[in-house]
Amino acid sequence: MKAALLAAACLVTPASAQGSLPAAQVEGPAQAPEGAAAIPLYGNATPGAPSDEIATRFMGRETVLRNITYPTLTPVLPAPGKANGTAVIVAPGGGFMMLAMQNEGWRVARALADKGVSAFVLKYRLKTTPKVDADFMAEMGRLMSEAASGAGNAPDISNPPATDDALAALALVRGHAAQWHVDPSRVGMIGFSAGAMTTLRSVLKAASDADPGTQAPDFIGYIYGPMGKVDVPADAPPMFAALAMDDPLFGNGDFSIVSAWHAAKRPVELHAYQSGGHGFGLGAPGTTTTLMMDEFLAWMDMQGLLEVKAQP
Numbered sequence: 080m081k082a083a084l085l086a087a088a089c090l091v092t093p094a095s096a097q098g099s100l101p102a103a104q105v106e107g108p109a110q111a112p113e114g115a116a117a118i119p120l121y122g123n124a125t126p127g128a129p130s131d132e133i134a135t136r137f138m139g140r141e142t143v144l145r146n147i148t149y150p151t152l153t154p155v156l157p158a159p160g161k162a163n164g165t166a167v168i169v170a171p172g173g174g175f176m177m178l179a180m181q182n183e184g185w186r187v188a189r190a191l192a193d194k195g196v197s198a199f200v201l202k203y204r205l206k207t208t209p210k211v212d213a214d215f216m217a218e219m220g221r222l223m224s225e226a227a228s229g230a231g232n233a234p235d236i237s238n239p240p241a242t243d244d245a246l247a248a249l250a251l252v253r254g255h256a257a258q259w260h261v262d263p264s265r266v267g268m269i270g271f272s273a274g275a276m277t278t279l280r281s282v283l284k285a286a287s288d289a290d291p292g293t294q295a296p297d298f299i300g301y302i303y304g305p306m307g308k309v310d311v312p313a314d315a316p317p318m319f320a321a322l323a324m325d326d327p328l329f330g331n332g333d334f335s336i337v338s339a340w341h342a343a344k345r346p347v348e349l350h351a352y353q354s355g356g357h358g359f360g361l362g363a364p365g366t367t368t369t370l371m372m373d374e375f376l377a378w379m380d381m382q383g384l385l386e387v388k389a390q391p
Contacts, residue, residue, distance in 0.1 A: 105141035107186035117151035141181040147205045150244040155188035155198040163195035164262040164388030172272025175238040182360035183271040203244035245281040262388045267298035275304025286312035308335035317346035319378045323355030
């Protein structure tokens with residue numbers, strides 16, 4: 080329980096509170112690119128309401144979204160004629176209390192689309208937080224204080240609706256593969272922090288679901304997610320994992336999840352950076368974490384995922 084509370088606190092803590100790096104303002108778009116329209120994840124049956132959503136300027140660092148009850152998927156597509164047939168669903172993090180859409184959503188999607196990858200930003204359902212920003216920040220302060228004091232009444236930060244939303248997003252992209260010029264056998268996910276947890280749980284739930292229609296991602300980017308050992312499905316997708324060694328959550332040198340993937344004879348690659356803290360997104364200035372997206376794309380290329388497929 081203590082670990083869960085620590086995760087809930089640190090996942091929403093800027094880099095300055097997590098190590099020696101400054102909490103620089105996040106650069107890049109705070110909103111979806113012009114012309115990119117959000118698609119209700121479950122069509123007319125999509126739960127919740129868009130009006131529940133709250134945009135908050137978080138600690139002067141970036142704009143985040145909270146109280147998401149209405150899940151959506153927003154395509155960020157390559158320039159016409161540039162799609163290579165691969166799709167990646169982007170799952171931002173935020174401790175299941177908010178989504179870092181700017182740092183871990185739109186910037187990431189644009190970087191993928193620029194390389195011919197059809198990107199889809201997933202806005203998954205979150206836990207409820209106070210409506211007033213000041214009350215929200217006070218709640219975050221309380222969580223961080225309890226984590227620092229070792230309080231034993233930590234909440235469980237798992238969030239099953241997020242996993243359901245990830246699997247629904249995968250099905251949506253595969254179901255509209257021809258429309259988006261995507262090969263339905265080349266649909267992956269990249270998740271950051273809580274988004275990495277959501278990505279992993281989509282793999283595990285798909286493996287345990289008796290419904291053959293529940294399909295896992297074909298490959299995953301697992302960016303500063305928990306490193307503890309898991310039971311790896313026999314057909315687990317290739318994994319690219321990355322984190323900083325000074326990550327206050329998972330930078331303790333334990334890479335059990337990577338070892339488990341390797342022991343299961345499933346493709347896996349790990350990048351452990353000297354510094355960068357938690358939540359570095361596309362890279363903390365002055366650290367080698369700025370290479371992460373290039374390395375992820377190089378890894379995708381090694382899997383044959385950047386080769387141009389015949390467009391349907």
